[in-house]
Structures are given as C-alpha cells and as structure tokens.
Amino acid sequence: MVNPESEAKREVAMGDSASAMRHLVAYARPYLKEFLIVVALVIVYILTQVVQPWLIKIVIDKDLIVSHPLLGPIITIGGLYLIITIVGLFANFMQNRRLQWIGQRIVRQIRVDLFRHIESLSMRFFDTHETGRLITNVSSDTNNVSMFFTNFLLSVIQDGLSILLVMGAMLLLDWKLAALSFLVIPVIVIISVLFRKKLRESYRFTRTHFSRLIGYTAENLGGMRITQIFHQESKQFDRHTELNQRYTKGNITEYRWSVLFNRTFDALGNLSVALMVWIGGLAVVHHTIEIGVLYAFTSYIRQFFGPINSLTQQWNTLQSSMISAERIGGVLLTENEIKEPEKPVVLRQRHEDGQLELAGEVRFNHVSFGYSPQKTVLNDIDFTVLPRSFVGFVGETGAGKSTLMGLLTRFYDVNQGSITIDGIDIRSFSQRDLHRAIAIVQQEVNLFSGTVADNLRLFRREISDRAVQEAAEIAGADEFIRAMPGGYQAWLTAKGANLSLGQRQLLAFARALSLNPKILILDEATASLDSHTETILQQGLTRIAEGRTTLVIAHRLSTIRQADRIYVMDHGQIVEQGNHQQLMEQNGHYAELVQKSAPDTVEASD
Numbered sequence: 001m002v003n004p005e006s007e008a009k010r011e012v013a014m015g016d017s018a019s020a021m022r023h024l025v026a027y028a029r030p031y032l033k034e035f036l037i038v039v040a041l042v043i044v045y046i047l048t049q050v051v052q053p054w055l056i057k058i059v060i061d062k063d064l065i066v067s068h069p070l071l072g073p074i075i076t077i078g079g080l081y082l083i084i085t086i087v088g089l090f091a092n093f094m095q096n097r098r099l100q101w102i103g104q105r106i107v108r109q110i111r112v113d114l115f116r117h118i119e120s121l122s123m124r125f126f127d128t129h130e131t132g133r134l135i136t137n138v139s140s141d142t143n144n145v146s147m148f149f150t151n152f153l154l155s156v157i158q159d160g161l162s163i164l165l166v167m168g169a170m171l172l173l174d175w176k177l178a179a180l181s182f183l184v185i186p187v188i189v190i191i192s193v194l195f196r197k198k199l200r201e202s203y204r205f206t207r208t209h210f211s212r213l214i215g216y217t218a219e220n221l222g223g224m225r226i227t228q229i230f231h232q233e234s235k236q237f238d239r240h241t242e243l244n245q246r247y248t249k250g251n252i253t254e255y256r257w258s259v260l261f262n263r264t265f266d267a268l269g270n271l272s273v274a275l276m277v278w279i280g281g282l283a284v285v286h287h288t289i290e291i292g293v294l295y296a297f298t299s300y301i302r303q304f305f306g307p308i309n310s311l312t313q314q315w316n317t318l319q320s321s322m323i324s325a326e327r328i329g330g331v332l333l334t335e336n337e338i339k340e341p342e343k344p345v346v347l348r349q350r351h352e353d354g355q356l357e358l359a360g361e362v363r364f365n366h367v368s369f370g371y372s373p374q375k376t377v378l379n380d381i382d383f384t385v386l387p388r389s390f391v392g393f394v395g396e397t398g399a400g401k402s403t404l405m406g407l408l409t410r411f412y413d414v415n416q417g418s419i420t421i422d423g424i425d426i427r428s429f430s431q432r433d434l435h436r437a438i439a440i441v442q443q444e445v446n447l448f449s450g451t452v453a454d455n456l457r458l459f460r461r462e463i464s465d466r467a468v469q470e471a472a473e474i475a476g477a478d479e480f481i482r483a484m485p486g487g488y489q490a491w492l493t494a495k496g497a498n499l500s501l502g503q504r505q506l507l508a509f510a511r512a513l514s515l516n517p518k519i520l521i522l523d524e525a526t527a528s529l530d531s532h533t534e535t536i537l538q539q540g541l542t543r544i545a546e547g548r549t550t551l552v553i554a555h556r557l558s559t560i561r562q563a564d565r566i567y568v569m570d571h572g573q574i575v576e577q578g579n580h581q582q583l584m585e586q587n588g589h590y591a592e593l594v595q596k597s598a599p600d601t602v603e604a605s606d
Contacts, residue, residue, distance in 0.1 A: 049088060053303070055081050122411065141324035145328065147321055151314060152314045163304060166300050173293050173297060173300075188268070203320055216240060338411075358437055358519075364381045365382060367382070391563055392560025395570055401523075401569055405553065421437065449491075449493060480506070521550075
C-alpha cells in the first residue's frame with residue numbers, strides 16, 4: 001500500500017518546475033508559425049486599444065476645449081474610433097480562436113503521450129502509484145496545463161505587449177508624468193516576490209490533497225462490494241470526509257492568498273489613478289499640461305494596471321499549471337524498468353495459422369528475485385518445462401507461485417539468473433512478441449466496455465469471428481454467450497458487471513485462447529469458480545492445453561491432478577517435484593496440501 005505522506009514528499013521532490021514546464025512547452029514548437037500569427041493579431045488588438053485614448057485626447061484638446069468647436073473633425077475622429085474598435089474586436093476574436101485551437105491540440109498530444117507512456121511502464125510502477133493519482137494526471141493535470149497555453153500564455157503575450165505600448169504612449173505624451181507613474185513598478189515587484197512563496201505552497205498543498213481525494217474515491221468505488229458486505233460505509237465516509245475537509249481547507253487557503261494578492265493590486269491601481277488625477281489636475285490648473293493629456297494619462301494608467309491585474313489573476317493559473325507540469329513531467333520522465341533489447345530476436349510466424357513459431361520450452365535458470373532489495377521472494381529457482389507439457393505449481397499463499405509467472409511474462413526482471421523460452425533469454429524478445437507468445441488467465445478478470453466478441457479478441461480485428469467462437473466453444477463459454485441478447489455482439493458493461501463471476505472467468509479463458517498463445521498460464525484461474533462451472537472448464541482443459549505449454553498455479557489441487565509434473569513451492573523455493581502419484585508417495589508437503597484441501601481432492605488422495 002502506498003504511504004500518502006511519502007507519496008506527497010515524492011511529488012514535492014519530483015523535479016524543478018521550470019524544467020518540467022520546459023519539457024511540456026516543447027510540445028508547442030510545431031505550432032511556432034501559429035503562435036507568431038497570434039502575436040501579430042495581439043499587436044493589432046493592443047494598438048487599437050492604445051490609440052483610442054489618444055484620439056479622445058485630440059478631440060478634447062483640438063476640437064472641444066476651443067473657442068469655436070468644429071463638428072466635422074469630431075465626426076471624422078468618431079468614425080475612425082468606430083473602425084478601430086471593430087478591427088480590434090475582430091483581431092481579439094481571431095487571436096482567442098486560434099490560440100484555443102493551438103492549446104487544445106498541444107494538450108491532446110500531451111494526454112496521448114502521457115497515457116501511452118503510462119501503458120508502457122512496468123508493473124513495479126503501478127505497484128507504487130495509486131490509480132486515482134494517475135487518473136488525476138491524465139485528466140485534471142492535463143486540463144491545468146491546457147489553461148497555461150490558452151489562458152496564461154495569451155495573458156502574457158497580450159498584457160505584456162499592452163504594458164509596453166501603454167508605457168511608450170505615456171512617454172510620448174509627457175515623460176515626466178510617465179516617469180512618476182513608473183515609480184509603482186518596484187512596488188509591484190516587491191508585492192509579487194512577497195506573495196509568490198505563499199501562493200506556490202498553497203497550490204501545491206491543494207493539488208496534493210486533491211489527488212489523495214480522487215485516489216481514495218476511485219479505490220472505494222472499485223471496492224464498493226466489500227465496503228457494503230462488511231458494513232464499512234460509515235468509516236469509509238468518515239475517511240472521505242476527512243480528506244475532503246483537508247482539500248477544502250487547502251482551497252480556502254489558496255483563494256485567501258489569491259484574493260489578497262489580487263486585491264492588493266486593485267488598491268494599488270486605484271491609488272495610482274487618484275494620485276495621477278491630483279498631480280495632473282494641479283498641472284492642468286497651472287497650464288503645464290492640457291486637459292486632454294490628463295484624460296489620456298488617466299486612461300493609460302487604467303490600461304497599465306488592467307493588464308497587470310490580469311496577469312496577477314492568471315498567477316494562480318501559472319502556479320497550478322506548473323504544479324501539474326511537475327506531476328506530468330515526473331511521470332513522462334519515469335523510465336521503464338523493463339528495457340527493450342536493441343536488436344530483438346524476431347519471432348517468425350507460420351503462414352497457415354499465424355501462430356508464433358516456438359516449441360514452447362520454458363527454462364528457469366537459477367533465478368532469484370525480490371520486489372525490494374531488502375526482501376528476496378524467490379531463491380535459486382531452477383527447473384525446465386518441456387514443450388507442450390502440462391505442469392502445475394502448488395504451495396501455501398506467499399510461496400512465490402504468482403511471482404514466477406510475473407517473471408515469465410516479464411512484468412518484472414529477475415535479479416539473478418535467467419529465464420529462457422526455447423533456449424533464448426526472454427530479455428532478447430521484444431515485449432510485443434513475448435506477450436503474443438504468452439497468454440495468462442488470472443483469478444481476477446478484467447473486462448472492458450464493449451461487445452463480447454471485442455473482449456474476446458481484445459479489439460484486434462485480425463482475429464476472425466470464427467476464431468473467437470472456436471475459442472469460446474473450447475473454453476465452455478459458447479452456450480451462455482449465445483443465450484445472451486445479441487450473442488457475441490451483446491454489450492458488456494465495465495468490468496463485466498452484468499455477468500456472473502463464473503461467466504467472466506470462462507470469457508477470460510476464451511480470450512486467452514483467441515490470442516492462440518504457445519504458452520498458457522493459468523494463475524489460480526479456477527479458484528473462484530462454482531463446482532458446475534469448474535466441471536465445464538475441467539472438461540475442456542485438455543483441449544485448452546492441447547498443442548501448447550501450459551503452466552497452472554492451482555488452488556484447487558484437482559485442477560493439476562493429471563499434470564505431467566507438479567512443482568511444490570515453499571518460502572520462495574521448490575521443495576518437491578514430480579507427478580501426483582510420485583508426490584503422494586513422498587508423503588511430504590504435497591501430501592499435506594492434499595489433506596488440507598479435502599474434500600476438494602478426496603479422489604486425489606485415494
């Protein structure tokens with residue numbers, strides 16, 4: 001189980017936010033031309049905004065505050081003002097539309113790459129990362145990064161250029177008043193520095209506890225059956241409430257600092273306008289400047305603080321985006337422990353049936369393994385499974401049986417020794433070829449939303465409907481499938497919730513056979529079956545194993561009674577091996593397991 005505190009520390013230490021953001025900004029490079037068009041449209045829009053006060057200043061000083069006001073120039077400038085406004089509105093519309101187009105495509109690619117990368121990572125990654133937090137990475141965090149491209153980036157470009165152009169206009173009007181207005185800039189910098197740390201801490205706290213809340217919710221929704229059976233609703237609700245309260249507290253703190261930050265700038269802007277009206281008013285009274293200049297300056301100060309306020313409003317977007325960029329970057333930069341070979345051994349295919357050209361010999365050569373350096377799970381495992389043989393693995397829970405199969409499928413790599421198929425180290429095969437050669441049926445069945453046929457072929461269109469039906473017939477699933485409305489086109493809900501446990505297990509067998517593997521692994525696949533379904537499966541087990549190497553981890557020992565060879569495991573070692581009769585005659589661990597499993601294996605103990 002993942003420790004929330006250590007996970008939070010890992011997130012905080014995931015990497016430098018600027019580095020993570022640079023990694024994600026690289027996705028914007030293919031759209032450089034589009035960004036340049038956006039910048040051009042922004043310049044057009046900002047120029048229209050900056051020119052407007054200047055036009056009003058001209059009207060006031062040249063055509064209104066005069067002895068004989070002229071209507072013609074006022075109408076001309078009014079028309080020009082209208083045209084400029086329309087041009088500005090059009091440029092603003094196009095810049096927003098184009099930037100949204102760019103931003104959504106960038107984030108779509110990030111989401112695709114993130115999901116593809118997560119799919120490629122080893123099982124150890126999923127052992128140490130909560131599913132709910134990965135869901136947050138793919139959904140919420142990518143949305144936050146989208147806000148960086150569509151909101152913050154536009155604000156930086158538009159508001160940044162607006163500030164520069166407004167400052168230029170103010171200097172052209174009156175450099176002394178402009179210099180006086182610019183004295184507020186150091187104050188802005190100081191306020192930003194003072195608030196930055198607090199804002200960043202609050203955003204990080206909120207994101208961490210949001211991930212915990214999502215992770216806990218996903219975990220409990222997935223285990224709702226257990227929660228209700230053991231009447232744990234109130235305790236789970238209390239824990240959810242506690243996590244929700246922490247997230248709420250973080251949100252309140254975040255908004256408190258954000259509002260204080262933004263309102264400080266509002267107050268500073270209003271104070272600057274009041275100061276300008278006072279100083280500028282005195283200048284007008286003393287005929288040092290014209291009243292039109294004062295109007296323009298007052299407008300420009302509002303235009304000056306407007307973009308600054310807009311940038312500060314986007315500060316929370318930047319902080320949230322950078323935290324999300326760290327989290328996404330941390331996942332994207334996670335290297336897969338299972339390395340693909342530089343020159344993989346190519347597994348050829350037979351033209352007549354597409355089956356991988358393997359004999360199916362499996363060899364564990366003095367294999368040792370542990371999920372952590374401190375604890376070894378398997379010790380010096382050494383055995384050979386002959387091609388097309390049927391072998392069983394038995395032992396108490398925790399003996400290391402499933403770990404063996406995890407190593408054979410290369411969910412993990414061995415610490416010592418090697419595993420070979422037909423004498424070739426499995427690390428020499430590509431993951432794709434290896435997993436085409438091996439199929440595994442586990443006790444826990446995962447089905448996807450889709451038709452029965454799609455679940456059996458795992459959405460691989462090259463597997464024909466006939467091959468799917470033949471696999472279902474062998475596994476004993478054909479009868480109940482045809483009884484369903486729609487038959488093989490019947491729709492299954494997520495995880496096959498509209499099927500019984502036994503039906504889901506039969507579909508898992510049929511799915512494995514649809515892929516036509518050379519090596520078939522049954523990892524306690526019959527442990528949860530009722531006696532009727534198990535009888536159906538036992539009748540087809542010989543046909544299922546025909547022509548392929550079959551390795552069975554048995555909970556019910558009757559499943560492997562007819563196995564060619566049985567390996568008995570205890571504390572990560574093989575302590576006995578032989579067929580059923582030989583092991584019974586040894587009167588050791590296997591015989592003891594048979595006795596414990598009675599009456600399931602009464603016949604086996606005869």
